[in-house]
Amino acid sequence: MKNNRQEEPEYFVSKSQRKRDMDALQDLGKMLTEYPLARLKKVPMSDNLREALVEMQRLTANGARARQLQYIGKLMRSEEAAPIREALEALSGNSRAETARMHRLxxxxxxxxxxxxxxxELGDLHPGADLQRLRQLRRNALRERAENRPPHAFRELFQMLRALEDTSVADEEMPED
Structure with a gap:
C-alpha cells in the first residue's frame, strides 16, 4: 500500500493560501475602484470587470458597494493580475519604468x-511635433527662469514632451495592415 503523501501533486495549494490569494485579488479590485474610470482605460481587463467598475461608481449605499466589491473580487479571479498591477503602478507613478520615463523626459x-x-532632434524623432509651439514654450520657460517667475511654460513643456512620447509609443504599438 502506497503512502498518500507521495501521491499528492507537487502543485498543491493549501486552502489558507487560496484564501490569501483571493483576498489579494479582492484588494487589487478595490484599488481599481479608487481610480476614475477615465484613467483605467489603459488597464488591461475584461469587459465584465470594466462594467462592474462602472456599476461600482454608480452605487452609493454601503451595503450595495460591499456586495459589488465582492463581485469585483470574484471577477478578479478570472483576470490576469500581473498586467493589472503593472498598469496600476504606472498610473500611481510607483513603477520603476514610469520613474525612469519621467527622469528621461x-x-x-x-x-x-x-x-x-x-x-x-525632436522634429526628426516626431515628424508630427509642433516645433513652433515647442520653441515658444522653450523661450517662455527660459524667460520665466530668468525673471524668477512661476514655471508655467516649464511644466507645459514637460507635458508636451510627454504627449509626444505617448503618441510615438501608441504609433509603435498599432499593428500595420
Whole structure:
C-alpha cells in the first residue's frame, strides 16, 4: 500500500493560501475602484470587470458597494493580475519604468532648454511635433527662469514632451495592415 503523501501533486495549494490569494485579488479590485474610470482605460481587463467598475461608481449605499466589491473580487479571479498591477503602478507613478520615463523626459526638457538644436532632434524623432509651439514654450520657460517667475511654460513643456512620447509609443504599438 502506497503512502498518500507521495501521491499528492507537487502543485498543491493549501486552502489558507487560496484564501490569501483571493483576498489579494479582492484588494487589487478595490484599488481599481479608487481610480476614475477615465484613467483605467489603459488597464488591461475584461469587459465584465470594466462594467462592474462602472456599476461600482454608480452605487452609493454601503451595503450595495460591499456586495459589488465582492463581485469585483470574484471577477478578479478570472483576470490576469500581473498586467493589472503593472498598469496600476504606472498610473500611481510607483513603477520603476514610469520613474525612469519621467527622469528621461526631465533630462530631455533640460537639454532642450540648454540647446535649441534639440528641437531639430525632436522634429526628426516626431515628424508630427509642433516645433513652433515647442520653441515658444522653450523661450517662455527660459524667460520665466530668468525673471524668477512661476514655471508655467516649464511644466507645459514637460507635458508636451510627454504627449509626444505617448503618441510615438501608441504609433509603435498599432499593428500595420
Amino acid at each position: 526631465e533630462q530631455l526638457r533640460e537639454r532642450l532648454l540648454e540647446d535649441e538644436a534639440t528641437l531639430t
